Amino acid sequence: MVTRVPEVLLRHRIRIEPYLADTAYGPTYGPPVEAVPALVDPSPRMARAPDGREFTAAATFIAAPDLDCPLGSRITLPDGRTATATTIARHTAPGLPVPACTEVTTE
Known part of the structure; x- marks a missing residue:
């Protein structure tokens, strides 16, 4: 039974700088995590942020x-563009033979 998306399908490598907090000088980020396996769809599409506003996703x-x-x-996407994680969805299907994964939409 498949329990998580197989890494062989995650053909791209991205860089993630985890958001920590906003300060008087702007957002602060944790240490970057390099070469995170992902499958990137660079196609722009309409999405909705958690606060309800609509935006054009830079990539998913x-x-x-x-x-x-x-x-x-x-x-940091494979093509070098920088984007911000705007929505995060964790997909699971306990008991079903489909892979669990995390889906992130960026702006």
């Missing part, structure tokens, strides 16, 4: 179900 990617990527994290 899936990664391992245990991905540590808080909202607001800075993502």
Whole structure:
């Protein structure tokens, strides 16, 4: 039974700088995590942020179900563009033979 998305399907590598907090000088980030396996869809599409506003996603990617990527994290995509994690969805299907994964939409 498949319990998580197989890493062989995660063909891209991204860089994640986890969002920590806002300060008087702007957002602060934790140490970057390099070469995170992901499958990136660079196609722009309409998405909705947790606060209800609509935006055009810069890219969407899936990664391992245990991905540590808080909202607001800075993502460097395979093509070198930098984006911000705007929505995060953890997909699971306990008892079904489908892989669990984390889906992140960036702005």
